[in-house]
Amino acid sequence: KEGRGESSAWCFYDEGMTASARERIALEAKLRLAMGLGQMQLYYQPQVDIASGRIVGAEALLRWNDPQEGFISPARFIPVAESSGLIGPLGEWVIHEACRQAQAWRMQGLPEVSVAVNVSPHQFLLTDVAGCTARALQSSGYSAQALELEITESALAERPDEALAVLRKLRELGVRLAIDDFGTGYSSLAHLKRFPIDVLKIDQGFIRDIPHNGDDMAISRAIIAMGRSLDLQVLAEGVETVQQLDFLRSNGCDAFQGYLCSKPLPAAEFAALLAGSGGTARMVGHAVQPVA
Ligand code: C2E
Ligand code: MG
Ligand code: MG
Ligand code: MG
DSSP states (O other): OHHHHHHHGGGGOOTTSOHHHHHHHHHHHHHHHHHHTTOEEEEEEEEEETTTOBEEEEEEEEEEEETTTEEEOHHHHHHHHHHHSTHHHHHHHHHHHHHHHHHHHHHTTOOOOEEEEEEOHHHHHHSOHHHHHHHHHHHHOOOGGGEEEEEEHHHHHHSHHHHHHHHHHHHHHTOEEEEEEETSSOOOHHHHHHSOOOEEEEOHHHHTTTTTOHHHHHHHHHHHHHHHHTTOEEEEOOOOSHHHHHHHHHTTOOEEOSTTTOOOEEHHHHHHHHHHHTTBOBOSSSBOOOOO
């Protein structure tokens, strides 16, 4: 029983523990409870095609609104879920919920968008993510071609042979595969060639200081050029300014996500944005200009 596992954790709670270890155990117990109470939510951030200005996708992002603490960042609770094994059931819920929601939007007749779901390194290497994905597609009726799974570079780089086997299973289902936070890990370019990948997501760390940082601009240009020549789609994360978008457009980047278009939104607000715009993204003050 979930509740018993939680109370037994307190047996290890003693004064010899560091504050951070205690915090971790407390957070794990709280997360387990929140999952059981159905307090986890998915928000959706638009992904915009740069050439057409259309919203073509949504990235599903976990939100945990704790009654006492308020929103707890995934940067804090995903590592706890990873180390405690809770990532198994949590990750499974995320894939099922994203497919269910995306299929519901489709049934409502909203403009067609793909849905991207984050898969953490442990979830990717230690749980049956392909089986879970197959079940989610089956029970929701959503189409595999419209589902994208985001895997970080580090998960692929650590154990490339095992990673390749998992990627192949996912590819057989027909889902699209993206490398998240690209440029921050140590995946070799040889792996990139070998892996059945569709999308590179340029990490927001390289976008943040454009157009003021020449090195970041050079790196972003190189990733876009490499993606194009390998026939991969390239999406830039964390785009906040028109200057950044102009830079990406003039260098041939395919798509972007970022506050310039929208923050991640609750499902109903994302649907309203999609319905109201007819699928065409509006920036703060202006529409994304299609390339002439
Ligand atoms: P990520 O997958 O790289 O997600 C992008 C993060 O950047 C999100 O943070 C998003 O809210 C934020 N972001 C988007 N646009 C902008 C922008 O213009 N400016 C800035 N400063 N930030 C922007 P979030 O939602 O806090 O998620 C953080 C990380 O937590 C994600 O990074 C992902 O690695 C992980 N995560 C979130 N949801 C899930 C999930 O369902 N499963 C797993 N395994 N990991 C998740
Ligand atoms: Mg992501
Ligand atoms: Mg990312
Ligand atoms: Mg990131």
